[in-house]
Amino acid sequence: MLRETWAEIDPGCIADNLRAIRGMLPAGVKLMAVVKANGYGHGDLEAAEAARQAGADYLGVAFLEEALRLRAGGVELPILILTPIRPDQVELALARDLTLTVTGADWFRELRKRHASFAGRKLRVHVKADTGLGRIGFRTMAEWDALVPWLASPDIDVDGFYTHFATAGQVDTAYLERQARRFAKLMERSKASGIAIRHYHCAGSAAALRFPGLALDMVRIGAAMYGFHPARPAPPVELKPALSLHSTLMQVKRVRRGEYIGYDNAYRPDADEWIGTVPLGYADGWSQRMQGAAALVRGQRAQVVGKISMDQLMLRLPGPFTPGDRVTLIGRQGGERISFAELAAHIDGPAQAITTALTERVAKMYANAKEVRCPWNNAYFQQLRRVSDGSRAD
Template sequence: MLRETWAEIDPGRIVDNLRAIRGTLPAGVKLMAVVKANGYGHGDLEAAEAARQAGADYLAVAFLEEALRLRAGGVTLPILILTPIRPDQAELAASQELTLTVTDAAWFRELRKGRPAPAPGGRKLRVHVKADTGLGRIGFRTEAEWDALVPWLAAPDIDVDGFYTHFATAGQADTAYLERQACRFAELMERCKASGIAVRHYHCAGSAAALRFPGLALDMVRIGAAMYGYYPPQLTPPVQLKPALSLHSTLMQVKRVRRGEYLGYDNAYRSDADEWIGTVPIGYADGWSQRMRGADVLVRGRRAQVVGKISMDQLMIRLPGPCAPGDRVTLIGRQGGERITFAELAVHIDGAAQEISTALTDRVHRICANEKEVQCPWSSPYFQPHRREATVI
């Protein structure tokens, strides 16, 4: 590692989280582990391997490219692509035994231009049908749209493996909108069953809904944020979730500044007393955006505030006292009795924990920090091919 800015990933914690979550589910419910966006910044192949070891039944990704990367890395679990792909890519997906999200009849009409008459006994295209019950992103919305889909889904070369929706407010204390969505999905499920289309998996619950409302588990749950240790900070999960990522750097320079001196671009910070200032080699090109201005980091087990504008490659912190170049700076994780959590930072940016981890770019080295003997595939060039002693997160 040439640059002293790194993230430590503990895949054993992903395994623990998934096993704990599975323990809360009703018997027979399958678990889909979501490893999109490079495993929420933790490494896609590494997250997929941890999910396999935890007994996940399915994986989910956002895009076809992500699914193909997993297959190229030796991942054999079923994979659902959550975002619809182009119809002309369907044969490639089928050849890799990938499952597609479909939302409308127009997609199938376009598909048939390149995949006309189904051949008896030929390879089937496995799909999950997405219903929009109130999130508003993708999915069919009306009974008429569903009725238009039915003839296409009934074709002998189409395997309808799933039928699903996404909740918009599962992480909020007020459950009224979630209840409306759940009722709407129940109506659409009944319409689906009445149409004669055989569906193996009905699923609607992501991390928050699966942990808060076991009755919404249906046939399968989609666990994304929670497998990495994230959960809405205003709610208490019924299991202990462990964050699997910590983020560290070092002090590259320490200086004493006088009262009234300016620091950073645009003179954005002016010291109101004599202060110790440290410079840290991480910036917005690493994914530590300017919204982190004013957030705390840890140095020598004490909190230090980010001051001035965060630049592309560096940021500055107001130190609690004299420190030395080379001292460890923890941006996420624990030092001594202090801890910086994803939940704290999510509140600071008015965002989500996963927004922080997925923003970390490939300039930030990932290091496997195994507290247990959990295999790290190391087939991803995104990671450094060595281990570092685990930091207690």
């Protein structure tokens, strides 16, 4: 029997989240849906299509390869590559009608060694400013002034000017306000330079949800479109998680007091316990940081015990459950729920670190999809979906 571990993804939740976010933004603000990292682990083409259906104006990706994959998949929305590409890759980007991030004059100097002009075509760019995240972008007025002559070239279309906040999700807003003031000054300088810039944007998911006044011309929505948000401060709109993760019990055993479970004898029960083995491990993206986290079996919580191995993990079960019982690691089962906020707190990291870690070994099933993106046949997978909580999956 093929391994019974899968993620269920509802692109309708992605579209609903984007519509809800757009509804709270000032009129006329455009929305960029960020589908990098394979749509935060949800599937890039599926997330892009959900964004299109929700009326997104742009898509954002991290790298050129991600943009090319979307184009190859038939995606026609404007795509901004958020990480600068090499000048020798510009011709490929031009051929696919992609928008590039630029950060400094040196990039243009190297570009012009290769392309004196673009034969009647225009290269569309967004200029990135580093106002305090310390990652990429120009930082000073002098660096902007050095960029201006290059941006003024008739074959360069400056479609946008942007920055990114470092602390938009934190309760203390002092540093965010400091970055916003820096960006406002850079905006003033850019407008005074005579460069025609269509879109100014600085707000990602957290900033857009908390501070609609920072929306400017466009917002970049990544985590929130997939239903991710911190427990505090709560978002002003309801966000629906689009992904749940499931497996089954492959073996259940009675373990006596004092016996060991897992590598390095990492767990030793103080009393007799029922232990269930689940075919999900760190090679699937369920890292050893998930030791001690909860899963749901028959609507009851069961703790991950022992070290998570490459292919399996072990659960301390509330009772003598049955091999084949469904295990839910993210999502609802019965009246209980394992939320992204709970798991994010457990690993002390963002929710997107969980879904982007899921590997190709985890099959993905899409709600209302005609095809299942996994090596299983559809009939078998649909049989698994019909299994009620607590029943066998054979």
